[in-house]
Amino acid sequence: MTTPTPQADDVLVRVRGLSFGYGSRVIYDGIDVDIPRGKVTAIMGPSGTGKTTLLRLIGGQWHPGAGTVAFDGVDVHQLKRRDLYALRKRMGMLFQNGALLTDLNVFDNVAYPLREHTKLPESIIRDLVLMKLQAVGLRGARDLWVSQLSGGMARRVALARALALDPEMVMYDEPFAGQDPITMGVLMRLIRTLNDALGLTSIVVSHDITEVLSIADQAYVIADGKIAAHGTPAELRNHASPWVQQFLTGADDGPVSFHAKAPDYLADLMGTAK
Amino acid sequence: MSAAIEIIASFLAGLGRAQYFLLGILGGVPAALARPRLVIQQLYMVGALSLIIIVISGSFIGMVLALQGYRTLVRFGAEDSLGVLVTLSIIRELGPVVTALLFAGRAGSALAAEIGLMKATDQLSAMEMMATDPIKRVIAPRFVAGVIAVPLLTAIFCVMAIGIAGGHAIGVELLGVDAGSYWSQIRASTEIADIQQMLIKAGVFGFTVSWIAVYQGYHAAPTSEGVSRATTGTVVVSSLAILALDFVLTAFMFR
Ligand SMILES: Nc1ncnc2c1ncn2[C@@H]1O[C@H](COP(=O)(O)OP(=O)(O)OP(=O)(O)O)[C@@H](O)[C@H]1O
Numbered sequence: 001m002t003t004p005t006p007q008a009d010d011v012l013v014r015v016r017g018l019s020f021g022y023g024s025r026v027i028y029d030g031i032d033v034d035i036p037r038g039k040v041t042a043i044m045g046p047s048g049t050g051k052t053t054l055l056r057l058i059g060g061q062w063h064p065g066a067g068t069v070a071f072d073g074v075d076v077h078q079l080k081r082r083d084l085y086a087l088r089k090r091m092g093m094l095f096q097n098g099a100l101l102t103d104l105n106v107f108d109n110v111a112y113p114l115r116e117h118t119k120l121p122e123s124i125i126r127d128l129v130l131m132k133l134q135a136v137g138l139r140g141a142r143d144l145w146v147s148q149l150s151g152g153m154a155r156r157v158a159l160a161r162a163l164a165l166d167p168e169m170v171m172y173d174e175p176f177a178g179q180d181p182i183t184m185g186v187l188m189r190l191i192r193t194l195n196d197a198l199g200l201t202s203i204v205v206s207h208d209i210t211e212v213l214s215i216a217d218q219a220y221v222i223a224d225g226k227i228a229a230h231g232t233p234a235e236l237r238n239h240a241s242p243w244v245q246q247f248l249t250g251a252d253d254g255p256v257s258f259h260a261k262a263p264d265y266l267a268d269l270m271g272t273a274k
Numbered sequence: 275m276s277a278a279i280e281i282i283a284s285f286l287a288g289l290g291r292a293q294y295f296l297l298g299i300l301g302g303v304p305a306a307l308a309r310p311r312l313v314i315q316q317l318y319m320v321g322a323l324s325l326i327i328i329v330i331s332g333s334f335i336g337m338v339l340a341l342q343g344y345r346t347l348v349r350f351g352a353e354d355s356l357g358v359l360v361t362l363s364i365i366r367e368l369g370p371v372v373t374a375l376l377f378a379g380r381a382g383s384a385l386a387a388e389i390g391l392m393k394a395t396d397q398l399s400a401m402e403m404m405a406t407d408p409i410k411r412v413i414a415p416r417f418v419a420g421v422i423a424v425p426l427l428t429a430i431f432c433v434m435a436i437g438i439a440g441g442h443a444i445g446v447e448l449l450g451v452d453a454g455s456y457w458s459q460i461r462a463s464t465e466i467a468d469i470q471q472m473l474i475k476a477g478v479f480g481f482t483v484s485w486i487a488v489y490q491g492y493h494a495a496p497t498s499e500g501v502s503r504a505t506t507g508t509v510v511v512s513s514l515a516i517l518a519l520d521f522v523l524t525a526f527m528f529r
């Protein structure tokens with residue numbers, strides 16, 4: 001963790017001393033995260049460590065037990081509801097399972113934020129929606145109902161919806177899960193291109209390490225409520241910690257055991273385990 | 275003993291949460307009314323789709339009431355009063371109560387399940403992240419639709435039970451009570467107050483069932499088990515609430 005902290009203005013989201021738990025279960029124990037403006041930041045970590053939870057904390061959906069989250073210098077959790085909603089229009093979020101509204105079809109889902117927040121005429125909304133759907137390759141699926149979409153398609157529609165209001169920052173929760181290799185390549189390039197062409201700030205949560213590191217400017221690895229590693233992709237690949245190495249390469253022997261704590265396997269099968 | 279106190283405490287805490295939630299909903303009602311399309315859509319979902327069960331139940335209850343009433347009245351030669359018996363039983367009690375019970379089973383459970391599923395699949399979270407308030411957009415329109423639907427359905431239930439297919443069909447068409455006396459006796463002994471009281475009861479029941487249903491759905495645990503609990507909870511709690519409120523309201527209206 002030797003990366004120098006970027007200059008104040010370069011940081012869009014600044015997380016300081018953040019602690020959070022569900023009931024008595026601690027998810028975060030005083031973490032610091034900087035999301036630099038205009039960059040793609042990858043968030044990685046084992047399943048169930050709290051990556052989705054971190055995005056929800058940034059979006060102001062959960063309240064931290066301690067610590068602060070500042071978006072563009074504003075403490076997200078001190079805002080009144082109205083101001084929080086105004087702030088959220090500047091963030092797009094792609095939910096892990098899409099979270100499309102099931103009583104609307106694909107077109108209306110993407111149009112939803114536009115219709116709710118703008119007074120644009122229907123013809124312009126139509127053009128905007130078709131452009132967003134074209135970007136994710138689903139212009140032809142506009143009339144389908146949400147129940148008729150595959151998991152990967154639903155996530156791409158959700159991506160189009162997250163981009164509908166042209167936010168300043170987009171949080172992608174597992175954008176590549178369930179995508180075939182071609183779509184995955186398109187999505188990777190799309191995230192990177194959008195980020196650079198529109199000057200967005202992107203947070204990408206993903207398990208697809210190679211893919212996400214190939215488009216990220218910097219990455220955080222989270223484990224056990226702490227930041228296990230942080231740096232540019234090159235720095236992470238050369239990281240000294242055997243834990244980080246095991247996580248990045250996916251080796252099954254190393255400091256992390258793939259298996260949950262259990263008695264000896266053979267003894268367990270023979271029924272002689274204590 | 276301490277277990278009993280705990281149950282009572284958690285019940286009161288739940289009641290407090292539900293009242294707080296109700297304040298939120300009422301705050302969202304103007305926003306929902308400003309977009310009548312959402313309310314009309316929900317009115318169709320909870321109202322129009324409950325129509326068939328209301329029509330059928332109303333008819334059968336009217337028919338049974340006429341058969342039973344006729345058997346008793348004919349012994350006193352008072353079968354001309356059959357219309358009054360059917361009408362007052364239906365308008366004062368059975369109409370509002372049975373309609374509300376059926377509404378809780380047909381529409382209330384569906385509302386709770388739908389909202390619970392929207393929560394479990396992160397749709398409500400997604401709305402919040404898109405800076406739209408799910409209370410205004412999802413909860414309030416469904417609540418308003420429920421409050422409007424129950425009095426309308428109750429009126430339809432009563433018409434079916436007394437007139438078209440229920441009491442009239444059995445009493446007049448089958449058992450041969452004179453149509454003229456069936457209707458004139460009804461007109462003579464039914465007061466406007468009876469109809470007002472029916473509508474008050476129906477309004478209170480609609481309010482209560484809709485409140486319980488959206489509360490159960492919105493506070494469901496985001497799992498399949500949580501959704502099924504919310505559905506069952508809606509039907510059980512609504513039914514008990516309807517019967518208890520009916521007693522209270524009747525006692526107040528009794529003269
Ligand atoms: N609403 C909740 N209530 C209680 N516990 C929760 C809740 N949401 C998540 N958790 C728990 O918190 C932990 C972190 O959840 P989170 O969804 O943030 O993980 P994640 O890192 O996104 O995992 P994945 O990679 O599988 O999506 C999980 O172990 C989960 O069991």
Ligand SMILES: [Mg+2]
Nearest residue numbers: 051052096173
């Ligand atoms: Mg997750």
